[in-house]
Amino acid sequence: DGGITQSPKYLFRKEGQNVTLSCEQNLNHDAMYWYRQDPGQGLRLIYYSQIVNDFQKGDIAEGYSVSREKKESFPLTVTSAQKNPTAFYLCASSIGLLNTEAFFGQGTRLTVV
Amino acid sequence: AQSVTQLDSQVPVFEEAPVELRCNYSSSVSVYLFWYVQYPNQGLQLLLKYLSGSTLVKGINGFEAEFNKSQTSFHLRKPSVHISDTAEYFCAVGGSSGSARQLTFGSGTQLTVLP
Numbered sequence: 001d002g003g004i005t006q007s008p009k010y011l012f013r014k015e016g017q018n019v020t021l022s023c024e025q026n027l028n029h030d031a032m033y034w035y036r037q038d039p040g041q042g043l044r045l046i047y048y049s050q051i052v053n054d055f056q057k058g059d060i061a062e063g064y065s066v067s068r069e070k071k072e073s074f075p076l077t078v079t080s081a082q083k084n085p086t087a088f089y090l091c092a093s094s095i096g097l098l099n100t101e102a103f104f105g106q107g108t109r110l111t112v113v
Numbered sequence: 114a115q116s117v118t119q120l121d122s123q124v125p126v127f128e129e130a131p132v133e134l135r136c137n138y139s140s141s142v143s144v145y146l147f148w149y150v151q152y153p154n155q156g157l158q159l160l161l162k163y164l165s166g167s168t169l170v171k172g173i174n175g176f177e178a179e180f181n182k183s184q185t186s187f188h189l190r191k192p193s194v195h196i197s198d199t200a201e202y203f204c205a206v207g208g209s210s211g212s213a214r215q216l217t218f219g220s221g222t223q224l225t226v227l228p
Contacts, residue, residue, distance in 0.1 A: 033215065040221075041220055043218040045215055048215055058215070090157065092157075101159050102216055104157040105156050106156045107155065
């Protein structure tokens, strides 16, 4: 079955450490996205990528980094510069950027301990 | 720039009653509108979408929404809810050109269906 796989589902990180969240899709979609979800704030866009080897900052990119070396993979690194990283992170993909719907993974809950 | 406002953060309703979840948007370009549902600790699932054509859109699980351009609204409705409809619902807007190149989400409405 086609879909988006995020791993791990739960992740714990010590303060000051970088951590990488995985996102893989087998839908052959060009566009991929990372969103952060906090209670009562909806989804906020961190980074997005239209094609391989290209990505753009979203609304809250500070403290995060991404790469897009392969079409099916879009990993997100939460760096130690991110002041409040505890959140639910959602990866999504779509055929294109404009009028197409986005398909979401099951999310990764990151907790800083 | 585009934005989405979901007017109610919490909507409690009794089982088998009708429900309306409200969504207003603003955008400087032609828009595409979506409603997503999220169950606890899961990703988002598309309920329905408006791209063009008929302003009344039917989706999964008996939900429907009406696009009203003059009122810039896209309210979600269901005539009779079930306990299993308890979830968080997100309205989203996508633009057709220029800087509106991604989906912008509202802050969500928690629908709680009471027995």
